Amino acid sequence: MRKLIFTPLLAIALCGCSNTPASSVDTGPQRLRPEIVRVLPHDVTAFTEGLEFAGNTLFEGTGLERKSVVQAGPAGEAPTVKAALSPEIFGEGITVLGPKLWQLTWRNGYAIERDAATLAELRRVPYQGEGWGLCHQRDRLVMSNGSDTLTFRDPVTFAVTGTVRVGHTQLNELECVGDDVYINVWQTDRILRFNLPSARVTGEIDASGLLTAGERTAADVLNGIAAVPGSDRFVLTGKLWPKMFEVRFVPNP
Template sequence: MRKLLTSSIVLVAVLAGCAATSTPVEQSPASLPRLKPDVLEVLPHDPAAFTQGLEFVGATLYEGTGLTGHSVVQAGPPGQAPSVRAALSPELFGEGLTVVGPTLWQLTWQNGFAIERDASTLAERRRVPYSGEGWGLCHQQGSNRLVMSNGSDKLTFRDPRTFAETGSVTVHSGGQTFGQLNELECVGDEVYANVWQTDTILRIDAATGSVTATVDAAGLLSASEKGSADVLNGIAAVPGTDQLLLTGKLWPKMFKVRLVPAP
């Protein structure tokens, strides 16, 4: 996905279809519940990490970073130096990642394939081709499927063993769709998605693609910290809690938060 600062389109108007009277009326974007992060703890984050993927498994935080020639995948305790790290080939631009048991899947942006890795050693096992760009990735345990974004308004479902496409949904609310979907985090039946180049996170019903809430994550960094940082991009559910870790590209901090209603 395009990582340099350019203008982005977040909401794309579409023609609303006629619904049968038995179909529930969806909320319009203006009436969606609004949430904000309540910061519980601040942790250090590598300010040189161009964060593309973030995921907690047990006590281990996995992070994938981007930029051609600088992309890595690493794992270790949150807020500490990684205990294991693997660099991508210099020509690759790393993207989102997710862990499925002993396997880690990592996307590439425009290189046209996902990398299957050993989740413990991060050693590469194989490369599986896909069409289009790769942005975000997460695993829905209940449905045993991967959920992938490509920068559009669609979420694509994939088999966690073969990476084969199994379906898709359009992310929407009322008669509008939401594009520029970036890093993803699966939490139960819902998916949290960063909207690229904004401080907005969407909470999405993965079964239907319907947006169930918006999160305004503005204000996590101070004005001086934002000067050297790039965009918000990094969501990881903290296991066994209702908390999330949030960070961004080139951010000096990670924030452990709980989402609460916005005023």
């Protein structure tokens, strides 16, 4: 009878095990959901395109021609400053860098630089293609245009400095937090957490169920992500939503 010689390699083959540490196995993006901390009122006429905190002030940019505005004030309260856009402009994403605010336009072909305190328009800078979402990461702007690619731009000149592919299309509203970008996927209740250094989606957030069935009938899609400074919380809202939700992102079983 032929004898079976038991070697370490044969043992691995028979048991189906390996020397690969469990921590190195790629389990895919972390599955998360929003845990509601508190509910705040939201202007039901606001077609939200951009949402961002600067200190305790919540800035919001809205869309639609003849209805686009940019406004700012304490979260959940009436804005203390507001600027209407020209009737032909469809406003899009916004981001605040110190004394300046950048605001995208959808198909008008330029970004608007504003004074962050007064929201007065300072200048317009042209760019190619559509503008959707905008945030800033240290010394650069991060912009979406509805494709699967994020574009990096110089915060002063607005010139393109690089790109990165995310692997998902319909990338819309953006929120930069450290090395991560939180991305609202248009026409869905899904938010991606995309890590810029690794160019990988590290989290997927299911934000469905925030509104009741009745509230959803008059509302449009989820679109609005603002990180609350100095905390682990975010404020979420959507186009024509009656509410904003302060949330934490927790594991979704």
